[in-house]
Amino acid sequence: MRTTAVSLLFLLVQFQDVFAAPTQVPFDSDLVAKRPPRKLRGRFLHLTDMHPDPYYRVGTSEKSACHRRKPKKAKPRAGEHGIPFGDCDSPFSLTNHTLDFIDKKWSEEVDFVIWTGDSARHDNDRKLPRTTKEIYELNRAMARKMEDVFLSKGVPVIPTIGNNDVWPHNIMLPGPNDITFQYSVIWRSFIPFPSFQVFQRGGYFSVDVIPGSVAAISLNTMYFYTSNKAVGGCEVNDPQDPGNLQFDWLEVQLQTFRSRGMQVWIAGHVPPSARNYYPECHVRYVELSLRYQDTILGHLFGHMNVDHFFFLDAQEVTHNGQARSSDALEEDEQDVKKKHKDLYGSLLKNFNHSSRTRTCLPSESSRTIFLDHPTFQAISVSLWMEEGQEAPMRHVLIV
Numbered sequence: 001m002r003t004t005a006v007s008l009l010f011l012l013v014q015f016q017d018v019f020a021a022p023t024q025v026p027f028d029s030d031l032v033a034k035r036p037p038r039k040l041r042g043r044f045l046h047l048t049d050m051h052p053d054p055y056y057r058v059g060t061s062e063k064s065a066c067h068r069r070k071p072k073k074a075k076p077r078a079g080e081h082g083i084p085f086g087d088c089d090s091p092f093s094l095t096n097h098t099l100d101f102i103d104k105k106w107s108e109e110v111d112f113v114i115w116t117g118d119s120a121r122h123d124n125d126r127k128l129p130r131t132t133k134e135i136y137e138l139n140r141a142m143a144r145k146m147e148d149v150f151l152s153k154g155v156p157v158i159p160t161i162g163n164n165d166v167w168p169h170n171i172m173l174p175g176p177n178d179i180t181f182q183y184s185v186i187w188r189s190f191i192p193f194p195s196f197q198v199f200q201r202g203g204y205f206s207v208d209v210i211p212g213s214v215a216a217i218s219l220n221t222m223y224f225y226t227s228n229k230a231v232g233g234c235e236v237n238d239p240q241d242p243g244n245l246q247f248d249w250l251e252v253q254l255q256t257f258r259s260r261g262m263q264v265w266i267a268g269h270v271p272p273s274a275r276n277y278y279p280e281c282h283v284r285y286v287e288l289s290l291r292y293q294d295t296i297l298g299h300l301f302g303h304m305n306v307d308h309f310f311f312l313d314a315q316e317v318t319h320n321g322q323a324r325s326s327d328a329l330e331e332d333e334q335d336v337k338k339k340h341k342d343l344y345g346s347l348l349k350n351f352n353h354s355s356r357t358r359t360c361l362p363s364e365s366s367r368t369i370f371l372d373h374p375t376f377q378a379i380s381v382s383l384w385m386e387e388g389q390e391a392p393m394r395h396v397l398i399v
């Protein structure tokens with residue numbers, strides 16, 4: 001996490017009363033298996049982008065990523081708990097104090113924890129390049145802390161892979177590979193056994209967090225992310241593309257939870273937008289989200305380093321899409337959308353004609369029903385904006 005105003009984001013989300021009735025049976029982790037069922041609290045916690053930095057030194061300059069040199073007089077020094085709104089990552093004093101505080105005040109008060117990745121420092125210091133070993137060690141340390149604070153009390157934790165949790169950052173080849181293997185070990189206590197094989201192939205899984213009522217789906221957004229040049233980005237003609245395989249899996253998950261009468265939170269690191277996702281991946285994400293809006297409670301992401309909401313908009317990916325905003329901050333994103341508008345239209349047609357996905361995508365008439373639907377489901381997303389990288393996004397509205 002960047003040491004912005006509050007570096008560690010946590011959202012406490014109040015469930016509707018209907019979820020407060022059953023007790024919570026812990027999922028099949030050794031750490032929680034022997035504990036009695038917990039009473040539900042009706043809240044969960046969202047943690048993201050903690051970015052612990054083992055090289056952080058108090059008193060150093062921001063220019064050196066808070067690793068060395070004293071700053072010029074007028075410039076701020078690396079503080080005990082970071083530099084507010086600065087470019088440095090987080091000292092352990094900040095990550096530890098934050099999690100210790102949560103341990104004391106909140107860990108008994110939540111039903112589960114969504115943890116949306118980037119648990120290693122940024123690659124922002126040429127003199128101290130990151131290594132694979134360091135990235136896994138930081139993730140291991142964070143995972144053990146999360147086990148102590150939450151899992152040991154019977155609170156499930158749902159981790160996701162961030163673009164800085166891999167080396168080199170942003171790049172992840174189709175699995176199974178060393179990354180999916182390493183995280184299957186580091187997160188062994190968080191991933192239910194039946195999901196293990198799927199995780200080792202793709203880096204994603206689902207888990208009942210309140211059995212029979214609520215599940216969480218952890219997505220591997222690396223396979224949708226435009227900066228990951230090691231994948232094709234859900235190309236229509238490549239059913240074996242890891243992004244397409246993940247969407248196929250996601251649809252089965254959503255269908256299964258719907259048939260069980262359950263609802264789900266979707267979690268991932270990089271949020272779905274025209275800028276962040278390959279066009280084909282974006283189309284599939286929006287389409288599935290719209291079609292399963294009765295089952296999806298909301299979507300939780302990290303990565304952007306800014307805390308806000310946006311809305312998934314059906315019109316963005318249909319031929320009806322119009323650039324609608326005059327807000328300067330949105331212009332950039334609107335340009336991208338405009339550029340993709342025709343492409344999205346033809347992709348929807350292509351996906352419709354593909355035998356693999358024929359049943360996945362809305363027909364012309366069902367799309368109209370979506371657009372005409374009188375109610376809207378807000379997607380709750382918390383985002384952190386990486387300075388200078390991303391424009392803040394309109395929150396996604398599900399029609």
Ligand SMILES: [Zn+2]
Pocket residue numbers: 118162163164269302303304
């Ligand atoms: Zn990130």
